[in-house]
Amino acid sequence: MIKKLNINIVNYKIEKTATFIFDIQGDKNGFPDDKQFLINENLQLTVNENDIKNNKVSLDVSDKNIWTDKDFYVTVRIAEDFKGKLTFAGNIFAFSKDTYYRNYFGEWKKFSVGEPSINVDVILQK
Numbered sequence: 001m002i003k004k005l006n007i008n009i010v011n012y013k014i015e016k017t018a019t020f021i022f023d024i025q026g027d028k029n030g031f032p033d034d035k036q037f038l039i040n041e042n043l044q045l046t047v048n049e050n051d052i053k054n055n056k057v058s059l060d061v062s063d064k065n066i067w068t069d070k071d072f073y074v075t076v077r078i079a080e081d082f083k084g085k086l087t088f089a090g091n092i093f094a095f096s097k098d099t100y101y102r103n104y105f106g107e108w109k110k111f112s113v114g115e116p117s118i119n120v121d122v123i124l125q126k
Helices: none
Strands: 002-014 018-028 031-037 043-047 056-060 072-078 084-088 099-101 109-111 118-122
Antiparallel strands (some): 002 084, 018 031, 099 109
């Protein structure tokens, strides 16, 4: 079960609030599948500067009961009304890891130049 979505932020300046919009998607040919969502609702987290603790923000989704036994991707974007600056933390030495990106709902692309520090807390069922 997916419990929590976490983002590590190394630098920020938020004028009012920042709304993070998350999607949890299945896999299609090694990329996030825009037609296969693990949950059919918007997952949003709105924060101000005081909500960022130890350079981290988290969205608790344990009440959504999201279970999967397959590969999945967590995507995140910032709402268009955001005013300020955000720099995500990351690991530049993770050359064996793939990072996926796209420009405004365009085609997904993969590159291996490190990874952003976005992680997921899960509960494993045996």
